[in-house]
Amino acid sequence: MGKVYAGVDLGGTTAKLGLFKEDASLIRKWEIPTRKEDGGKHVTPDIADSIKKHMEEAGIAMEDLAGAGIGVPGPIRPDGYVEVIVNIGMRDWNPVKELSELLGGIPVKGGNDANVAALGEMWQGGGKGYRDVVAVTLGTGVGGGVILDGRIVAGSKGMGGEIGHMVMDWNWPEPEACNCGNYGCLEQIASATGIARIARRFMKESDKPSVLREKENVTAKDVFDAAKAGDELAEEVADYCMLYLARALAYISQVIDPEIFVIGGGVSKAGQYLLDLIRKHYDPLIVLTKEKAKLALATLGNDAGIYGAAKMVMDSLE
Ligand SMILES: [Zn+2]
Known part of the structure; x- marks a missing residue:
């Protein structure tokens, strides 16, 4: 299988997720609900658990997960710190750090969802x-x-x-x-x-x-x-x-x-x-x-975000 990258596009209602090979081919994609309760504290663990579950289902070893990218619906600082995500009600959150910890210390990159989707369109969509x-x-x-x-x-x-x-x-x-x-x-x-x-x-x-x-x-x-x-x-x-x-x-x-x-x-x-x-x-x-x-x-429609998120972490590892 070679190296695998996860792309996450977090939205106010659902998070879209995808697993990609290095050659940009999509192994599988799915969605999970975004649980807003308790100040959004379940959001990152839900994403990490879901990635692990789908890796297992697809028969991919966790060691092959080389990185994950996440697009969030709000401003995010270069170190991954998010002051507030209005439509989820989250404050003082670092999805990059949390997701990396929950996935065994793999590299994680974060970006604003619109920017990440643009990167996806450049990589495999209308801007290819x-x-x-x-x-x-x-x-x-x-x-x-x-x-x-x-x-x-x-x-x-x-x-x-x-x-x-x-x-x-x-x-x-x-x-x-x-x-x-x-x-x-x-x-x-x-x-x-x-x-x-x-x-x-x-x-x-x-x-x-x-x-x-x-x-x-x-x-x-x-x-x-x-x-x-x-x-x-x-x-x-x-x-x-x-x-x-x-x-x-x-x-x-x-x-x-x-x-x-x-x-x-x-x-x-x-x-x-x-x-x-x-x-x-x-x-x-x-x-x-x-x-x-x-x-x-x-051309990627709602998948632009997961493509861009995966590409973002791939680029950071070059
Ligand atoms: Zn305006």
């Missing part, structure tokens, strides 16, 4: 073959992860890649606050919830007929489905939202100049139509080079 990758997740919020020269750029305070809270809209007096408290964040425009919100706004501000008006609760998927079918109002909404995303990507390019943007999350199911819209608005903003950044769809 590239070293300078920015991953953007368009889901309930807008997440991001920056990989430069194959390494996660977490920043001095772990805030690197938090592109969802770049304030993009200064011109329109935005009456609604973002979850972060600011007004006009990218997340309020280009996330799934943001796109639905902009659709409601456009419907209110015009009398244009649209199939979107027949929907009780309009979603981002409704917007893209209707836009693809030629619904004019839906086209305007999609175009507006992707204009702001493209501007954000252009700003990122001016700072770190990635080779490729990998777009994931529920909204990315709109596929090539989405990429074409981003391309249309992005390219004219990049004038210093003819070679524009590539755009690709994420």
